[in-house]
Amino acid sequence: MLLRMKARSKIIIKNISVVSRMDDSMGELEDCDILIDGRQIQSIGKNLLAENAAVIDGRNKIALPGFINTHHHFYQTMTRVLPKVNDAKLFDWLIYLYRIWEHITPEWVEISTKLACGELLLSGCTTSLDHYYVFPKTAENLIDIEIDTARKIGLRFHPTRGSMSLGQSEGGLPPDSVVQNDEEILRDTERLIKKYHDYNNLAMTRIVNAPCSPFSVSTALMKESIKFARKNKIFSHTHLAETFDEENFCLEKFGKTPVRYMEATGWLGEDVSFAHCVHISGDDIKLIAESRSCVAHCPSSNMRLGSGIAPVRKLLDSGVPVSIGVDGSASNDSSNMLLELRNAMLVSRVKAGVTSMSARNVIYMATRGGAKTLGRKDIGEISEGFAADIALFDRRDISFGGTGDPVAALIFCGRDFTASDVICNGEILVKNKKLLAFDEKGIFDEAERIFKRDIAPHL
Numbered sequence: 001m002l003l004r005m006k007a008r009s010k011i012i013i014k015n016i017s018v019v020s021r022m023d024d025s026m027g028e029l030e031d032c033d034i035l036i037d038g039r040q041i042q043s044i045g046k047n048l049l050a051e052n053a054a055v056i057d058g059r060n061k062i063a064l065p066g067f068i069n070t071h072h073h074f075y076q077t078m079t080r081v082l083p084k085v086n087d088a089k090l091f092d093w094l095i096y097l098y099r100i101w102e103h104i105t106p107e108w109v110e111i112s113t114k115l116a117c118g119e120l121l122l123s124g125c126t127t128s129l130d131h132y133y134v135f136p137k138t139a140e141n142l143i144d145i146e147i148d149t150a151r152k153i154g155l156r157f158h159p160t161r162g163s164m165s166l167g168q169s170e171g172g173l174p175p176d177s178v179v180q181n182d183e184e185i186l187r188d189t190e191r192l193i194k195k196y197h198d199y200n201n202l203a204m205t206r207i208v209n210a211p212c213s214p215f216s217v218s219t220a221l222m223k224e225s226i227k228f229a230r231k232n233k234i235f236s237h238t239h240l241a242e243t244f245d246e247e248n249f250c251l252e253k254f255g256k257t258p259v260r261y262m263e264a265t266g267w268l269g270e271d272v273s274f275a276h277c278v279h280i281s282g283d284d285i286k287l288i289a290e291s292r293s294c295v296a297h298c299p300s301s302n303m304r305l306g307s308g309i310a311p312v313r314k315l316l317d318s319g320v321p322v323s324i325g326v327d328g329s330a331s332n333d334s335s336n337m338l339l340e341l342r343n344a345m346l347v348s349r350v351k352a353g354v355t356s357m358s359a360r361n362v363i364y365m366a367t368r369g370g371a372k373t374l375g376r377k378d379i380g381e382i383s384e385g386f387a388a389d390i391a392l393f394d395r396r397d398i399s400f401g402g403t404g405d406p407v408a409a410l411i412f413c414g415r416d417f418t419a420s421d422v423i424c425n426g427e428i429l430v431k432n433k434k435l436l437a438f439d440e441k442g443i444f445d446e447a448e449r450i451f452k453r454d455i456a457p458h459l
């Protein structure tokens with residue numbers, strides 16, 4: 001059941017305790033208002049007036065730009081915490097899960113999109129990429145279902161047309177039942193661009209080209225797909241340098257490191273982002289930086305699978321735009337962006353020392369870094385003319401009592417990591433820590449039903 005209210009043309013958030021704008025000056029304003037007109041932020045300041053506007057009380061609240069999640073696999077929300085792979089490393093985990101994912105159904109995709117988008121929104125996220133790449137012959141138009149569902153929920157969405165073309169019979173990792181040929185993949189990417197991609201400012205849907213990884217697609221597809229993406233002016237995304245196993249696979253098969261393989265296939269540039277980049281050398285970092293390619297850092301997933309810790313401080317110091325992704329829910333096992341920011345800050349301190357990552361550094365990566373990764377100049381910042389994508393967090397929580405820096409406290413402290421109010425595209429999607437798009441308990445019950453029907457028989 002859809003409970004979401006029709007957007008009002010104006011919203012005013014009154015007397016916000018702190019607005020952390022994430023603009024170039026990293027400005028923070030105290031006790032001020034934000035006026036939203038339609039889909040954009042109209043003004044920020046004290047004592048703003050607006051007739052007939054919906055009013056949100058900003059007292060004791062922190063306002064941040066809505067977070068931008070740059071790596072996810074929504075469909076995996078239905079295969080979380082499976083006992084046989086709770087303690088497996090990536091390749092073993094993938095081989096087990098491919099045998100379950102090959103039975104994916106349209107209802108599974110729909111419910112998993114609701115679960116993922118719902119949890120993302122509740123954690124203050126307003127834009128997400130989704131890397132979808134499993135296409136069994138038994139189900140069609142699964143990305144269309146994701147897009148329709150995300151539109152009903154109201155999240156700004158960058159769905160990828162993922163792909164796998166290298167099955168086990170050709171030396172790849174996935175079973176042959178879920179791979180497609182290069183022609184099918186490019187034809188469907190073109191169909192999705194024509195049907196859904198919005199090139200305009202404030203776009204709610206943009207398609208991304210996203211072969212799964214070097215170990216699941218052919219070299220020909222890597223080369224063809226990047227040319228195709230550039231011809232159609234869309235961005236490209238893939239997994240890269242996630243584990244030692246992948247590095248060994250690339251060295252054995254191509255005689256190159258994963259990043260050098262990207263260079264050889266034309267996959268470097270500011271229209272490209274790589275998820276993970278855990279196992280990269282100084283030479284790799286130089287190549288990524290010089291080409292202005294972006295990195296989606298997924299700390300929880302890397303820790304959960306024991307893959308390692310990405311050298312984020314080195315990447316940032318080299319000028320690489322770094323963003324944050326929760327990664328697929330089967331390797332996190334959560335879609336909570338605020339929690340992901342906390343993990344990004346903490347794990348960087350383990351790798352590179354306590355001064356390597358501040359609370360504001362991770363907020364910047366999850367907002368401005370995310371916008372750069374997705375090639376957008378209209379989101380990630382609370383400034384006039386930017387998209388009205390704002391997350392509010394309530395300071396009046398026992399976990400924030402006695403704190404001296406309210407913005408940093410969101411990352412350092414925390415108990416439930418839930419936003420009090422979330423606005424996306426000028427619409428209120430979360431109010432008083434509750435989703436307005438659907439009944440949360442009803443979605444849980446639906447997920448249980450689909451799990452028993454579609455997943456449990458294959459465990």
Ligand SMILES: [Zn+2]
Binds near residue numbers: 071072073131239328
């Ligand atoms: Zn992933």
